[in-house]
Amino acid sequence: MSTPRDDRVDLPPPTQPIPGPAAPPPVPGPGTTEPAGKPRPTRISGTWVAILVAIVVLIFLLVFILQNLTDVTIHFLGASFTWPLGVSLLFAAIAGAVLVALVGAARILQLRRQAKRVTH
Numbered sequence: 831m832s833t834p835r836d837d838r839v840d841l842p843p844p845t846q847p848i849p850g851p852a853a854p855p856p857v858p859g860p861g862t863t864e865p866a867g868k869p870r871p872t873r874i875s876g877t878w879v880a881i882l883v884a885i886v887v888l889i890f891l892l893v894f895i896l897q898n899l900t901d902v903t904i905h906f907l908g909a910s911f912t913w914p915l916g917v918s919l920l921f922a923a924i925a926g927a928v929l930v931a932l933v934g935a936a937r938i939l940q941l942r943r944q945a946k947r948v949t950h
Contacts, residue, residue: 894916895914895916900914
């Protein structure tokens with residue numbers, strides 16, 4: 831029986847270090863002009879997106895109002911109004927949004943006053 835022959839050649843150790851994983855690129859600090867990957871969103875871009883969403887919502891509202899032109903009589907606090915159904919629902923939605931905004935503004939003012947007391 832014969833033994834397998836060893837054909838390996840022993841090489842000397844490498845003279846240069848074996849490269850490891852690449853280090854991440856430096857992240858620029860505040861005040862530098864170099865972009866770091868993806869740019870941060872700005873207020874203008876946020877406003878632009880909000881305007882686009884508002885336009886889409888207004889188009890849907892216009893379609894809703896135009897499809898609901900049947901007159902309805904609204905009775906509120908002793909007064910009665912005859913308006914198209916779509917317009918009446920739009921005014922009701924606006925009144926609800928104003929009410930929510932007023933409550934939210936009151937809460938924001940309350941939190942600001944509380945924060946001023948804590949910091950002073």
